[in-house]
Amino acid sequence: MVRLPLTPAQLAVGQQLGAYLRQARGGRTLVDVAEAAAISPETLRKIETGRMPTPAFVTIAALADVLSVPLDELARICLARVTV
Structure with a gap:
């Protein structure tokens, strides 16, 4: 199966999600959080x-649990519609 290239909007959402998770x-170290989230x-x-x-x-649900952040907040970021 060939995956289509990501759109600029998808890339922007990914960057926003990543920044939120880093914050x-x-x-905590990346390794500690990853291991806790399995x-x-x-x-x-x-x-x-x-x-x-x-x-x-x-994966998102596990990270929300480990980082004690609301799952709906991560869902809001993942579902964001970015204007390009």
């Missing part, structure tokens, strides 16, 4: 840098 992580550090790194703008729901 929510605070002083995802690989590389997956979290890709999300935080915007290279994975559409992570799976279970």
